[in-house]
Amino acid sequence: MCRPSMIRGLALLSALLWTVTSPAAESALPKGIIKLDPYPAPSLTLRDLDGEPYSLEAEQGSVVFVHFWASWCGPCRKEMPAIQRMWNKLQDTGLKIALVNTAEDEDTVFQFLAAHAPTIRPLMDRDGQQTEAWEPRGLPATYLVDARGRVQYQAIGGRPWDEPQYLAFLRSLIKAP
Structure with missing residues (x-):
């Protein structure tokens, strides 16, 4: 009984x-990550600080961390070292990163990244048009694009990307079929 x-x-x-x-x-999901109805990623064709071309379409088959930022943005300044530490841990996993600076000059970007994210290749959106095509609601803004070129997740505002729950989440995306 x-x-x-x-x-x-x-x-x-x-x-x-x-x-x-x-x-x-x-x-x-980790705090601040928003699951979206998947949609095709907007075009992203830019040049890096050295003038080398970058195209998101060329990353097809890989998960891409697309991040829009500016050095004048307080949350971007705080978040960038965490992105560098995340990249140090995940760069050999197959994750790709598109670190898009929005409408700043090369000297500003070079000086900022030399201090905060020295090993990440910055992409230069000189006129802000590529950023506008992605329609972030503010900076920083991160989009996670799956291996088929679809935007699956978004994070608005700074995130501690190097903390265990964020790293585990990103690893799970990389391993997803």
């Missing part, structure tokens, strides 16, 4: 086990 306290305990245990093993718990 089950006592009411035993039934309540079993119900609580059952609910806890369901929460831990449910798909919703497995797909919990």
Whole structure:
């Protein structure tokens, strides 16, 4: 015979086990990451600081971390070192990164990144038109593009990309079929 306290305990245990093993718990997103209805990524064709061309379309088959930023943006300044640390940990996993500076001059970008993200190749959106095509609601803005060239996730505002939950999330995207 089950006592009411035993039934309540079993119900609580059952609910806890369901929460831990449910798909919703497995797909919990890190704070600030928004799941989107997938859509084709807008074109992104720019040049880096050295004038070398970059095209997002050439990254087809890889997950791409597309990040829009500017040195005058406070949250961008705070976030950039975390992006560099994230990149240090994930650059050999197949993740690609498109670090898009929005409408600043080369000297400003060079000086800022030399101090905050020296190993990441910056892309120069000199007139801001490529950034506008992506329609971020502010800076910084990050879009995660899947291997088929579809935008799947967005993060608005600075994120601690080098923290374990963000790294695990990015690794899960890289491993996804």
